């Protein structure tokens with residue numbers, strides 16, 4: 204089984220890149236299942252129902268969110284309608300949606316769990332407890348378990364990967380929008396990378412118009428953010444699994460200009 208995970212899709216340029224390139228990438232790489240982070244897909248963060256549905260139509264099987272997932276309220280309604288999109292599992296239980304999903308792919312059940320880090324982010328329940336409780340609940344139902352850990356700190360992401368080594372197929376980081384070069388297999392068969400990067404405008408500050416970003420840092424004035432223009436980069440990873448054990452056998456970075 205080959206699973207493609209696409210990094211944070213930023214704004215309309217990022218969405219257009221996925222709409223136009225995903226079919227080609229999946230057929231070129233014999234991909235069976237696609238997960239994409241959509242927390243910044245809408246203009247001004249969050250995701251609209253229209254963009255989520257279009258990403259699904261073009262081949263994304265599961266959309267994960269993050270700290271910006273609820274900027275557009277319609278994301279909650281969409282998740283509660285049964286659409287394959289998940290928010291972090293350590294959100295308050297009263298939040299819309301769920302923190303995991305199990306989908307069939309061939310004769311295998313793939314579980315995807317989203318969790319949000321706590322370092323340099325707003326206070327939230329422990330992602331470690333929430334993910335482990337979820338794994339204990341679903342482990343007999345899922346052949347493969349993939350964790351999108353949406354977090355800022357590299358240390359927190361690495362700790363999560365080692366915490367789950369042998370219990371899940373892969374742990375990958377999202378949120379920083381910058382791909383790291385530390386992809387590896389841990390000793391008990393869990394694939395890990397600190398961050399898979401973003402899908403959005405290349406000449407930008409993590410997807411944002413660079414002049415606006417520079418101005419905010421230089422002047423400390425809260426000029427309104429705007430998604431950058433120009434050519435996009437598509438970042439992600441491909442995880443290959445041993446279907447008899449559910450363990451990862453390889454993890455490869457993708458960075459397409």
Ligand SMILES: [Fe+2]
Pocket residue numbers: 211242243269378379380
């Ligand atoms: Fe993001």
Ligand SMILES: [Fe+2]
Pocket residue numbers: 242269270271353377378379
């Ligand atoms: Fe984020």
